[in-house]
Amino acid sequence: MDKGYDSEEIHTLIREEIKADSIVPLRERKRKRINGKYRKQLKKQFDRITYNRRNIVETIISVVKRKFGETLRARKVRNQVKEVKVKLIVYNINKKVIEIIWIELRISTEPCKGHILKDNSEPENIQNF
Secondary structure (H helix, E strand, O other): OOHHHOOHHHHHHHHHHOOOOOOOOOOOOOOOOOOOHHHHHHHHOOOHHHHHOHHHHHHHHHHHHHHHOOOOOOOOHHHHHHHHHHHHHHHHHHHHHHHHHHHHOOOOOOOOOOEEOOOOOOOEEOOOO
C-alpha cells in the first residue's frame, strides 16, 4: 500500500480485523505530530526492506493476470480462492520449467568433450555414456 492508505482506521483494520502487519509509509504532513497507536508504532519501526518487496509481489500478480487472464470464472468465493491458487501453482510450475530449460540449453564456449568432428559432418561420439 502506498501513502494514500495511511490512516489509523486502515491500520486498525489490517492489524485487528485481518490480523496482518500494516506496512504503509506515513504521509508527510505540515504538522509533525502523529496521531494513532499504529501510526506511532510505524513511525518508530517502519521496515523499508519489507515495504520495497511489494514491487516483487505486484510484478508477479501482473504476470499471472497477463498469462492467465484477469477474470475469475468461479461464482462462489470459495471456488474463486481455489481458482487463484491453481493459477499461482501453474505460474510456479511454468517458472520452474522455464528455469530448467534455460539450464539445459545454456550455451558453452568450451568444446564438447567426447566428440570428434570429421569433415564438417555431425559429431561422432567416441565414448559411450
